[in-house]
Amino acid sequence: MLKMSERTPHTAALVTEMMRKGFAEDRVAVVSGDADVAAAFARLPFDHLLFTGSTQIGRQVMRAAAENLTPVTLELGGKSPAIIAEDIALEGVVDRLCFAKSLNAGQTCVAPDYVLLPRGKIEDFIRLYRDAFNRMYPALNGNADYTSVIDARVHQRLHDWLQDAEAKGARIERMSDETMADGSHRMAPHLVTQVSDEMTIMQKELFGPILPLLPYDHIGEALDYVNRHQRPLALYLFSHDRALQQRVTTHTHSGAMCINDALVQVGVDDLPLAASASPAWAGTTAARVS
Numbered sequence: 001m002l003k004m005s006e007r008t009p010h011t012a013a014l015v016t017e018m019m020r021k022g023f024a025e026d027r028v029a030v031v032s033g034d035a036d037v038a039a040a041f042a043r044l045p046f047d048h049l050l051f052t053g054s055t056q057i058g059r060q061v062m063r064a065a066a067e068n069l070t071p072v073t074l075e076l077g078g079k080s081p082a083i084i085a086e087d088i089a090l091e092g093v094v095d096r097l098c099f100a101k102s103l104n105a106g107q108t109c110v111a112p113d114y115v116l117l118p119r120g121k122i123e124d125f126i127r128l129y130r131d132a133f134n135r136m137y138p139a140l141n142g143n144a145d146y147t148s149v150i151d152a153r154v155h156q157r158l159h160d161w162l163q164d165a166e167a168k169g170a171r172i173e174r175m176s177d178e179t180m181a182d183g184s185h186r187m188a189p190h191l192v193t194q195v196s197d198e199m200t201i202m203q204k205e206l207f208g209p210i211l212p213l214l215p216y217d218h219i220g221e222a223l224d225y226v227n228r229h230q231r232p233l234a235l236y237l238f239s240h241d242r243a244l245q246q247r248v249t250t251h252t253h254s255g256a257m258c259i260n261d262a263l264v265q266v267g268v269d270d271l272p273l274a275a276s277a278s279p280a281w282a283g284t285t286a287a288r289v290s
Contacts, residue, residue, distance in 0.1 A: 003031045003041045005053070007150060039064065046070050052109070053077075054205065055230075077109035077205045080232040082262060083222050083248065084117040084125075085239035093238045093260075094128040097211075100236075100262035101189065102136065105147050106209045110234040112262055113206055114195075116222040119215035126173050126191055126213075133175045133189055141182040148185040149208055155185040158208045165192055165199040165212075219244065226252055236262045 002019070004012035009032070016030040031041060042049065042064035051061040052075040065072045084093055101112055117125060137146045149155040166172055176188035189209040195202055201212055216222040226235070235254035239245060245259055258265040265271055 001029045001031060003038055006034045043067065048073070076233065077207065078230060078232045079113040079205055080110055080234040080236070081226050082112040082115045082236040083238065084115065085219060085241060085244055086118050087241050088238050090121060090124055090128055094125060095132050096262050098129055098132040098136065101209065101211055102133065102146065103263060105149055105187065107150060107207050108263065110263055110266055112211065112236060114212040114214060116214050116216055116225060119217055122193060122213055122215055129191060130175045140176055140178045140186050140188060141180060146186060149187050152185060154208065155187060158187060158210060161200045161204070162190060162210065165195060165201050168196065168199050170194050170199060223248065223251055234258065234265065
């Protein structure tokens with residue numbers, strides 16, 4: 001049984017149609033409905049329950065499943081850090097981070113959520129990121145290669161989080177000067193500096209085109225920051241230093257770690273990570289009954 005997210009009704013309808021063509025409903029059943037239906041779904045006495053989506057909803061799913069002692073697999077997002085070491089040139093790094101953060105407008109569970117980088121490289125990072133994004137996406141209006149934020153509510157929420165950060169002292173850099181006029185919820189990337197943990201953007205998974213930049217003075221400071229916070233689904237390290245690569249590998253915890261690239265690890269089928277690459281699947285619950 002598959003409970004699709006109520007946020008993506010067209011995807012739910014398509015999956016329902018596809019499943020009905022291939023399977024009898026007593027083998028594979030697709031369930032649609034709002035949050036109340038999802039809650040009722042999670043309370044059923046399944047043999048196994050799998051949920052992909054936010055940490056907040058994951059807790060609710062696990063709590064409901066516990067009443068039936070149903071085994072649960074949770075594939076959740078989180079704040080996945082990218083660490084840029086002192087020894088590596090920014091040019092190639094920024095291109096890869098820009099690609100990873102722009103894919104699906106940042107709406108992937110393994111998108112880089114914030115960047116830790118040497119203090120003196122922030123301005124160069126912003127300049128190179130702006131150049132990279134405008135090279136990849138010369139125009140935003142009507143650009144089918146750069147998608148929208150999933151709906152108006154999330155679009156507004158992201159802008160509210162930016163306003164919260166700015167009110168608390170952050171500096172916000174918009175990566176495109178183009179004004180959106182195509183009626184979509186496309187949102188240009190925003191890099192945010194001078195951030196603090198009191199800001200909502202540093203407390204919530206962003207799941208959109210916002211990227212905070214956090215400076216560090218020595219690499220141990222960056223690792224301490226990562227380890228003080230919840231374990232991320234993915235961690236990205238950019239460094240050619242083999243000793244540092246080993247240090248970060250053994251002194252951090254994450255669902256997956258990728259060195260000198262970002263996002264591409266989800267394409268390796270035999271890595272132990274099941275990643276949801278689209279908000280169409282975020283909030284999806286699957287269950288098995290034998």
